[in-house]
Amino acid sequence: MAAQWWVGYWPSDPTSDRAWRRLRDQVVAEEPVCWLGFAGICTHVSTTADHVIPKTQRPDLAMTRANLRGCCGPCNLARGRTPVQRLSFAAGDPGDPGAFGSPDSAAGAAPSALAIFD
Numbered sequence: 001m002a003a004q005w006w007v008g009y010w011p012s013d014p015t016s017d018r019a020w021r022r023l024r025d026q027v028v029a030e031e032p033v034c035w036l037g038f039a040g041i042c043t044h045v046s047t048t049a050d051h052v053i054p055k056t057q058r059p060d061l062a063m064t065r066a067n068l069r070g071c072c073g074p075c076n077l078a079r080g081r082t083p084v085q086r087l088s089f090a091a092g093d094p095g096d097p098g099a100f101g102s103p104d105s106a107a108g109a110a111p112s113a114l115a116i117f118d
């Protein structure tokens with residue numbers, strides 16, 4: 001019989017990993033169009049969730065729906081940890097980071113970068 005070689009391979013916190021995947025799937029379902037749209041690489045199809053404010057800046061917002069946007073893989077990789085204020089399309093109103101404080105008011109407080117696709 002094959003040994004369960006994969007035991008111990010996955011991240012040590014399967015609960016948070018599962019929670020993240022569920023949240024990511026929700027974001028992809030609700031925002032199927034990539035919010036970054038980097039020219040030349042964007043597939044325009046969300047396959048992952050991008051942190052508007054990078055986890056490195058606000059780890060407390062890592063699992064906050066209002067801080068997530070549907071994003072294609074290439075754009076997510078290309079953005080890396082670029083602060084949202086440095087993203088060219090966000091020059092107008094990058095949003096107030098403080099607005100993400102309450103998950104309950106998240107929907108209304110989220111910056112609407114998707115408007116660029118209108």
Ligand SMILES: [Zn+2]
Nearest residue numbers: 034042072075
């Ligand atoms: Zn993209």
